[in-house]
Amino acid sequence: MSIIELHGIKRHYLVGEITIKALRGLDLAVDSGEFLAIMGPSGSGKSTLMNTLGCLDKPTEGSYFLDGLETSKASPDEFADIRNDKIGFVFQGFNLLARTSALENVELPLFYDRSRSKANPRLRAQAALREVGLGDRMDHMPNQLSGGQQQRVAIARAMVKDPAFILADEPTGNLDTEMTLEVMSLFQDLNDRGKTVVMVTHEPEVAAYTKRVISMRDGAIVSDSPVRERRRASEDLAAWRKDHALLAGEGGRS
Amino acid sequence: MTFAKLATASLRSIFRNKMRSFLTSLGIIIGVCSVIVMVGVGSGSQAQIHRQIAAMGTNLIMVMPPRGPRTANRLTLADLQKLRSEASYLSAISGEIRIGGSNVAGGNSYWSTSVFGVEPDYIKIKDWEVKEGDFISDRDLTTRAKSAVLGTTVAAKLFPGQDPLGLQVRIGTTPFTVVGVLASKGANAMGSDQDDVVMVPLQTAMTRLEVDGRINSIEMSAVSESLMGAAQNDVTAILRDSHKLAATATADFDVLNQSQIIQTASQTAQTLTALLAAIAGVSLIVGGIGIMNIMLVSVTERTREIGIRMSVGARRRDILLQFLSESVFLSLMGGLIGIGLALGLAYFLTHFLNTPTLVSPGIIAASAGFAGAVGIFFGFYPARKAANLYPIDALRFE
Numbered sequence: 001m002s003i004i005e006l007h008g009i010k011r012h013y014l015v016g017e018i019t020i021k022a023l024r025g026l027d028l029a030v031d032s033g034e035f036l037a038i039m040g041p042s043g044s045g046k047s048t049l050m051n052t053l054g055c056l057d058k059p060t061e062g063s064y065f066l067d068g069l070e071t072s073k074a075s076p077d078e079f080a081d082i083r084n085d086k087i088g089f090v091f092q093g094f095n096l097l098a099r100t101s102a103l104e105n106v107e108l109p110l111f112y113d114r115s116r117s118k119a120n121p122r123l124r125a126q127a128a129l130r131e132v133g134l135g136d137r138m139d140h141m142p143n144q145l146s147g148g149q150q151q152r153v154a155i156a157r158a159m160v161k162d163p164a165f166i167l168a169d170e171p172t173g174n175l176d177t178e179m180t181l182e183v184m185s186l187f188q189d190l191n192d193r194g195k196t197v198v199m200v201t202h203e204p205e206v207a208a209y210t211k212r213v214i215s216m217r218d219g220a221i222v223s224d225s226p227v228r229e230r231r232r233a234s235e236d237l238a239a240w241r242k243d244h245a246l247l248a249g250e251g252g253r254s
Numbered sequence: 255m256t257f258a259k260l261a262t263a264s265l266r267s268i269f270r271n272k273m274r275s276f277l278t279s280l281g282i283i284i285g286v287c288s289v290i291v292m293v294g295v296g297s298g299s300q301a302q303i304h305r306q307i308a309a310m311g312t313n314l315i316m317v318m319p320p321r322g323p324r325t326a327n328r329l330t331l332a333d334l335q336k337l338r339s340e341a342s343y344l345s346a347i348s349g350e351i352r353i354g355g356s357n358v359a360g361g362n363s364y365w366s367t368s369v370f371g372v373e374p375d376y377i378k379i380k381d382w383e384v385k386e387g388d389f390i391s392d393r394d395l396t397t398r399a400k401s402a403v404l405g406t407t408v409a410a411k412l413f414p415g416q417d418p419l420g421l422q423v424r425i426g427t428t429p430f431t432v433v434g435v436l437a438s439k440g441a442n443a444m445g446s447d448q449d450d451v452v453m454v455p456l457q458t459a460m461t462r463l464e465v466d467g468r469i470n471s472i473e474m475s476a477v478s479e480s481l482m483g484a485a486q487n488d489v490t491a492i493l494r495d496s497h498k499l500a501a502t503a504t505a506d507f508d509v510l511n512q513s514q515i516i517q518t519a520s521q522t523a524q525t526l527t528a529l530l531a532a533i534a535g536v537s538l539i540v541g542g543i544g545i546m547n548i549m550l551v552s553v554t555e556r557t558r559e560i561g562i563r564m565s566v567g568a569r570r571r572d573i574l575l576q577f578l579s580e581s582v583f584l585s586l587m588g589g590l591i592g593i594g595l596a597l598g599l600a601y602f603l604t605h606f607l608n609t610p611t612l613v614s615p616g617i618i619a620a621s622a623g624f625a626g627a628v629g630i631f632f633g634f635y636p637a638r639k640a641a642n643l644y645p646i647d648a649l650r651f652e
Binding site: 051054056057076077080081083084085089091095096097098099100108109111112113157 | 259263266270558559561562563564565566567568569570571572645646649
């Protein structure tokens with residue numbers, strides 16, 4: 001079943017007298033359980049596509065079905081509710097609230113929950129943090145956490161309401177190799193457990209951990225193919241750590 | 255979003271920036287504090303004036319020569335007698351003549367003071383009390399006795415450390431015997447010392463001290479407060495008749511009553527209080543502008559936070575309410591601190607600086623309410639600015 005269905009999506013911006021066509025009639029379907037990477041150079045329209053998928057921006061033309069729901073006619077408030085209920089965002093810059101503990105950051109989507117869920121928000125947030133391996137860092141402030149840890153807090157926040165899919169915008173763009181592998185292995189774990197993930201990236205190595213890659217150019221999809229030699233981030237992480245420990249060990253002996 | 259959640263979120267962000275929050279509310283703190291203290295001082299002095307006028311006498315009605323230039327005093331002993339025998343609704347009546355700047359000698363010194371020629375009822379009408387000895391009696395009046403009753407100031411000046419009863423004083427050249435000393439009344443509403451006085455029988459004063467045959471005023475007590483109007487009308491009618499005034503002629507005397515004086519004085523004090531409150535209110539508004547200023551800075555500074563909140567599902571209304579409740583909390587907390595400060599200041603003024611203050615719960619509630627209103631009014635524009643941000647722009651904001 002398709003979670004995301006885009007039909008003939010166009011997005012035009014008016015900059016002064018010039019109309020910029022960021023998306024030129026785009027079709028896309030993403031099934032439940034997919035792990036999709038959107039690639040392309042800057043200016044290819046992938047950010048605009050991401051904003052559209054994230055219900056942050058409305059297309060000029062076309063229709064977008066999210067989890068069976070037609071979103072083109074939604075009001076700003078309905079858009080906000082869809083973002084709260086259906087989409088979990090992970091950003092390049094983590095976008096955590098400063099001077100706010102990891103736990104409170106993860107609770108934030110529950111703060112705006114309108115479904116009157118009876119589940120205790122604190123317990124749900126704690127469970128989500130444990131799932132990303134930060135059970136012992138719940139009361140840390142973002143500035144007391146490493147980049148990888150911050151991104152894991154952001155992932156916990158994205159998951160806490162069990163959304164229809166996770167939308168990640170260059171989630172590893174600010175991270176070093178080890179942290180990138182940590183975060184990617186976390187995404188793979190989530191995907192293995194059935195979570196749909198859509199990720200914008202411009203690093204082919206990162207895309208290699210996904211299941212399907214689409215490439216964009218000039219506001220259109222130019223290629224759409226499954227990943228053939230899919231890598232496991234957890235294995236790469238173990239190997240990297242081994243090498244690193246060896247290097248450190250050699251350094252220690254000399 | 256429930257109110258509790260909203261309150262927690264706002265308080266959290268206020269306490270995240272303690273120093274700035276404090277400085278922001280400082281305007282409100284000072285505003286609320288000054289409104290309460292100003293109004294407190296105003297109504298305190300109003301109450302004091304009230305008390306002082308009330309201390310002038312009981313249900314007092316006075317007849318005086320008309321105020322204004324070139325108006326002759328036409329009040330005579332005959333008027334006094336006519337009122338005494340004809341006027342209804344009066345419980346007491348006394349003529350009064352005042353001789354200011356009289357030299358009174360006694361003991362080893364002399365003192366310049368006011369000498370009042372009065373009748374026995376005077377003590378009742380003007381709420382005086384005798385501390386020692388007696389007041390002027392009917393007998394003193396009929397015999398034109400040279401008896402004098404001293405105010406405490408005069409007694410202290412002429413006979414320091416001595417009991418003046420039975421001693422002699424000379425007023426001008428006439429010797430008088432001290433028959434009594436008045437209890438102290440303190441300063442009047444105008445600040446002059448009411449105890450700086452010597453009282454002698456009216457008839458004696460009119461024959462010995464000032465012989466122009468005129469009475470300076472006639473002081474009366476109405477039977478009750480409710481009958482003051484009727485008594486006043488009656489007195490006016492009798493005097494017009496006595497002075498043979500035509501129906502259309504303006505009166506050559508003034509009839510005043512105590513409640514009118516209280517009213518006039520209250521009005522003046524109220525105007526003053528209102529003026530003070532208005533000036534202090536301006537500072538409250540300035541404080542509100544301070545809040546608006548900081549909230550605008552805060553919205554810009556927290557644009558990214560707003561974007562994050564929007565991306566996880568905050569509606570515009572949620573953002574609006576969050577910023578609005580922050581500014582309301584800021585000004586309410588400022589208001590509370592201001593109230594505390596004002597109460598302390600009022601206590602200090604009353605107990606250490608001898609300035610009477612009267613802080614009513616009403617003005618406290620009003621200024622707290624006004625502080626809250628200032629928070630809403632000046633918080634709305636920044637809050638709306640925050641709520642109208644576009645999520646994408648807010649998220650990208652550096």
